[in-house]
Amino acid sequence: MAWTCVVLGTAQDGGNPQLGSPGVGPPRMVASLAALADDGTTLLIDATPDVKAQLSGLASLPSHQRRDSPNIVDHIVLTHAHMGHYAGLVQFGKEAHNARGIKCWVTPSMAQFLRSNQPWRALEDGGHIDIQVTEPGKSFAPAPGLELRLVQVPHRPDFTDAVGVSLNEVFYLPDIDGWEQWGEAEQVLARHRICLLDATFYDPAELPGRDISHISHPFVDDTVARFSHLAADRRMILTHLNHSNPISDPESAEAESVRRAGFEVAADLMAFPLSN
């Protein structure tokens, strides 16, 4: 089965623009990724507050229309329980899409959180989602031609742990506290051909009055300096952009300097075929 990866959103959890606050550059949906097979089988990574609009766009693609299921997606992988990454799950419940048995691939910590709190627990009790508890580091194959692995990363553990997702040759990492805190970073990125990485903030100038030691994301210049050698033979794509991030505007000098260093700025609906 042939698969295509589609970027469904590229903004930090609050979207761009954020509620009550204008953003830099064109509007962007909240960060998420889908894998779509030629028979319409669909896997979604993260269920964002924008999921309804994101999946409506996907459903208009010809391959999605070939699918033979009343559910709009077959699988959902959740990276962690910050609002931009799982709050859209409510759209799969009985008041909305009324899905039946969507496989929901999560770490033990995320499963425990969903099962201990409403309205998430009602999604499992009502049979809308079917939680698949997945140990980080172990491969799993939700559908023929797809191989996934959840990779635990350091990220503000408010309610759950957090993971990046290895999906065939793609590594998707929307949130990480910083590269120093994750000793395996280079090793994991180097194993993939396409890396989509947390680029929430460009530099501290975006955050006047904030103590940067409390900002739990790497800045873009750190990411670019640290991994520019990896950009020579793989795609390094920056995503999860805060609405204040100057690279959200593809015409900005900052976006141009990132491109000169061999990196790309993610765009909603960017797509790439997966090999398997």
Ligand SMILES: [Zn+2]
């Ligand atoms: Zn996030």
Ligand SMILES: [Zn+2]
């Ligand atoms: Zn987060």
